[in-house]
Amino acid sequence: MRCCLVAFVEPAPEEFGRDAWPLHVTWVPPFDVPAEPDLGHVLTAHAAIGTEVVGEAWFGARHDVRVAELARTEAIDALHRGLLAVLADQGVDVLGMRHVRDEFRPHVSAQGERVLAVGAPVHLEDVALVDMRPDGDPSRRRVLRTWPLG
Template identity: 40%
Template structure:
């Protein structure tokens, strides 16, 4: 069974790009990881349907917070005018219409960027989210790797 996540990367990504878990590019998670029997192409088409015509999201980095089961994952919250929540809803609806069961989704969606060893956001930073990427969480390279299945630009 495949496992995917839908993200808005802060750096350009292209289909076929690979990275390790430790070197995830900074991103805002739009749809948390989900497992599906559907092929990657069908999932990518659903994400493309949801994001076609969607505007570039301009946001601001907010305060820091701690996420995760043990509240030990440092993140920076991202503030926008509601576009991220709207894009999330559109994407979830498109996935479900395509027959993709995304499983349990958080009802308390709080857009954020996880701090990484290679970068982070600081309060007040402007954030331009102009791309959506579908990431394979179980590529052939193994559990410590991720691969970009598809990347779609936002805005016309």
């Protein structure tokens, strides 16, 4: 199963198209896992996180992905690293991942005209496990489970 871990910052349907993501922060980029990872014990140790948009940037190899960069707080960093550690303990290859640990830049990618403005408050209250190929279909995404923080 190919999954990622995100925090939605707007309401998210259970399923959506590859090009129709709700606004979100990616905690852990896509990874392969044989079964749903057990994350509950890590997430109860972290309270909901408040942060804000501190800038706009362009990500991607061609610098064509508009993002709203978030303030990288200790709480954000601790949750990100905690998720990586728990996944590693469950056999996920986190060492080969890009844009994690010190390279992690918390952000919300723009979705068409939907983008967060500099100064906008952002409340991260849960972590969602998203299947990147539900039923073998790479054009769809499915929220498998959402865990509250705290």
